[in-house]
Amino acid sequence: MTQDKQPATTIITIEDAGKHVGSTVTIRGWLYNQRESGKLLFPIFRDGTGVIQGVVSLKEHAEAFNALKGLPQESSVIVTGTIRAEARATGGFEMHVSNVEVVQRVSDSEPYPIQLKEHGVDFLLDRRHLWIRTPRQAAILRIRAEAELSARIYMDSQGYTLTDAPIFTPAACEGTSTLFEVNYIDDQKAYLTQSGQLYVEATAAALGKVYTFGPTFRAEKSKTRRHLTEFWMLEPEASFAHLEDMVQLGEGLVSAVVQSVVKNRTRELETIQRDISKLEKIVPPFPRVSYDDAIKVLQKAGNPAKWGDDFGGDEETILSKEFEKPVIIHRYPAAMKAFYMATDEQRPDLSLSFDMIAPEGYGEIIGGGERLANYDTLVKRLREHNLPEEAFQWYLDLRRYGSVPHAGFGLGLERTVAWICGTEHIREVIPFPRMLYRVYP
């Protein structure tokens, strides 16, 4: 390793440029774009924290001018100059460049493929490793990071302990979704987890209030803007908790995440031109609608839904359009929910379940509810769902040894962040999306 050359001036990040007006400073980054006007150049630099326009004249700084003239896009540079407030520059500041060190010059014969104009989705996804350099994508990834951080801070503040769930699992957690099968050691088969839920039920019985936060895999052949084959899920579980406890935790969590992004990532929200006023309204309580009532709302809106139907994208969109906040739909028919869901004592045809539907048509971001605590009922359900009982013996142990009422939910990180960012597609909110028919790069 060779030591970087130490410039004589202070090294700053572009996001802090405004604090250095009048000073001569150094920025380390990349040439994002450049315009020419005779003996003036207007390079735009980016460093990951933002972009800033530079200006350099041949007359004043011939060496810097010649270093930048014709320099291909995305060449890496260390530039030194004076920061000035400048209304004509986007961002309000610009750097009068006096010195340029080219770290790596991009080849003229292989120019940087991503231009500042529009590209097709396929083209961009094939170059996702470069696409994330654009200001919009970088801002989205910072918002995702804020969402993850604030979610963990909130969960811990509520007394929940993070207990990581395994990625390799012996069998289906729910039996409904398609699993990725992998070869384990010595001809054994294992499956990539499709939910940490069963494991978090075990850790809840050990630690009380817990959650898991990690990747989840679904081999569903879903080709929509709301689906990934690999996505991140936060799953709380609490012993002695009931449906209403989880509804309150869910709205508290979602509100905390949204408000943290609004507060700490304002600049990024502006970069992606998100309407912040819509996010500021996301505070508890969220509207609650029973499944029974949701059917009535749908029928009123002219939707052909009838009792017993599950909600698809259209139905979710109709329901979410009724409110400015996420809406909680609770007590779905038991028949459409997973085998481990508890039922309502008053109405055995209903499950003690809830979904949270994001506003603006972003779909279900939370699904959860109260779990079946009774051993005999659970065994009966396993058989009804044709699930391999051997693989679930450890899970049944949780009902053999001190079973208690407990509840939890799963929050889909990408759908939540896609809604917060207002992105067209969920693939933009994860650094390297894994989708049906796409595992590159």
Added chain:
RNA sequence: UCCCCGGUAGCUCAACGGUAGAGCAUUCGGCUGUUAACCGAAGGGUUGCUAGUUCGAAUCUAGCCCGGGGAGCCA
């Protein structure tokens, strides 16, 4: 798995039965305040693949491949 839509220059698209084009990008030239700068010039194509219809196919037909959106399923 099913249903729709698409595949033409590096990129975004036009041409819809009669010699394959534009803008951007690239290269060269011009310009001292540009905002996806602008002006001028040049290079750049086996129209996804394979058959077929036709005097003639980017264009019509069939099959296949690849991608996008949606349904089902789900976060």
